[in-house]
Amino acid sequence: GNSVTQMEGPVTLSEEAFLTINCTYTATGYPSLFWYVQYPGEGLQLLLKATKADDKGSNKGFEATYRKETTSFHLEKGSVQVSDSAVYFCALGSWGGSEKLVFGKGTKLTVNP
């Protein structure tokens, strides 16, 4: 079945550092890929998405590129801020029946001033 593997956390960075959170997937067909973010005490917010190979999703300075050849969708940000501290989830969406999401285990990011 479909699955998502995400780098284990927690990740602790200083403000303005470069961020990479690795995500790889296993899927049949042509899934969509997503990054969701969960701030403390809140629900999940869609951060960015990519629906086909070589698509780049971007939002709020975060970027991720859908790499079919390496089955990856790594999240990057060039300069993190304290306000980026949250848990980040990589997710895979399939359809043709049910468009359920399959999530990675999440990576907790803490950014220190």
Next chain:
Amino acid sequence: DSGVTQTPKHLITATGQRVTLRCSPRSGDLSVYWYQQSLDQGLQFLIHYYNGEERAKGNILERFSAQQFPDLHSELNLSSLELGDSALYFCASSSAGTRGEQYFGPGTRLTVT
């Protein structure tokens, strides 16, 4: 604000009891999904309804059931509750043709004592 509402925000109940969680999707969205988030299992898909009909089931226990009403709101019923059912329960909604893009509510935190 995602536009998805969930009530109640918190629920504390005893083992063996039954509870109902409620979700209202974004205006115009026909699909409603339920997910369970726990520390050990992460985010797990439970069930998907589309316009009142069950579309797919995931790791949902037989003690759990759901339905979607004609006004598109959904309820998740949890019965014979066990300590291990303590978790965050999220509802998400999506519109057709968005290739898996889902919008999440703030969640209901269930504590079984």
